[in-house]
Amino acid sequence: MVLRAPKKYLVVRVASSKIHGLGVFSKKRIQQGTCIIEYDGEKITRAQGEKRHKIQARSGAFYVFALGKKWAVDGATGGDARRINHSCDPNCKYEIKRGKIWILSIRNIKKGEELTYNYDVTEQGKYPCHCGARNCKGRM
Ligand SMILES: [Zn+2]
Numbered sequence: 001m002v003l004r005a006p007k008k009y010l011v012v013r014v015a016s017s018k019i020h021g022l023g024v025f026s027k028k029r030i031q032q033g034t035c036i037i038e039y040d041g042e043k044i045t046r047a048q049g050e051k052r053h054k055i056q057a058r059s060g061a062f063y064v065f066a067l068g069k070k071w072a073v074d075g076a077t078g079g080d081a082r083r084i085n086h087s088c089d090p091n092c093k094y095e096i097k098r099g100k101i102w103i104l105s106i107r108n109i110k111k112g113e114e115l116t117y118n119y120d121v122t123e124q125g126k127y128p129c130h131c132g133a134r135n136c137k138g139r140m
Contacts, residue, residue, distance in 0.1 A: 011026060011027050011028060011030055011034075011036060012024045012025060012026055012027060012036060012037060012080065012115060013025055013027050014080050014083050017085055017114055018114075018132065019085040019086075019087065019114065019116070019130055019131050019132065020060065020085050020086075020130060021060075021083075022083045023083060023084065023085050023114045023115070023116075024037075024080055024081070024083045024084045024085075024114065024115045025112055025113065025114050025115065026109050026110070026111055026112060026113050026115060027111065028111050029108070029109065029110060029111050030105050030108070030109040031105065031108055032105055032106065032107050032108050033104065033105060033106075034104060034105045035102050035103075035104050036092065036102075036103050036104060036105060036115065037079070037080065037081045037084075037102070037103050038079075038081060038100055038101065038102055038103075039065055039073060039075055039078065039081040039082070039094065039101035039102070039103060040073065040075070040078040040079050040081065040100075040101075041063070041065070041073045041074045041075040041076065041077050041078030041079075041082065042073065042074045042076075042077045042078070043067070043071060043072075043073055044064075044071070044072050044073070044074055045070065045071060045072065046066065046069065046070060046071065046072050048072070048074075049064040049066065049072030049074065050064075052064050052074055052076070056076065057127070060127075061076070062086070062119055062121070062127075063075040063076040063078075063082050064076075065094075065101055066122070067096060067099065067101060068096070071099075073101060081101075081103055084103060084115050084116060084117060085114065085115075085116050085131070086116060086117070086118065086119040086121075086129060086131060086140050087116030087117070087118070087129075087131040087133055087136075088118070088129060088131050088133045088135050088136045088137050088140070089116075089131070089133035089134065089135055089136070090106070090116040090117045090118050091105060091106060091107050091109050091113065091115060091116055091117075092104060092105050092106060092109075092115050092116060092117040093106050093117050093118070094117055094120075103115070103117060116131065119140055121140055124139075124140075125137075125139040125140070126139070126140075127139065127140050128140075
């Protein structure tokens with residue numbers, strides 16, 4: 001697998017989502033195994049991340065992404081990847097490679113489909129999920 005994102009935001013666009021607020025949608029067909037976008041933002045410590053997460057989660061936002069044991073990325077100051085919603089039946093996943101977080105497709109994605117991945121939240125089951133998937137757990 002080539003871990004190089006295509007030209008930034010070339011294959012995705014931000015639009016309003018049925019799942020939550022804004023979402024990220026494919027602009028064209030994306031093949032399984034494509035590295036779509038980097039989850040970028042401010043690099044902070046996990047401790048800082050915990051504090052920010054608590055504040056953000058109050059308004060239903062999940063922007064702090066753990067980057068190993070020591071670090072986290074706060075997507076609130078980053079690009080469009082922070083708009084990708086959680087789903088219990090996602091079409092993408094994240095991968096951490098060389099200190100960067102990447103969002104990759106885990107199946108073929110149709111043009112106009114919303115991109116989702118499993119947030120893998122640390123406090124499992126604490127937050128409601130409205131992803132609409134047939135296998136939705138109702139919580140994330
Ligand atoms: Zn769900």
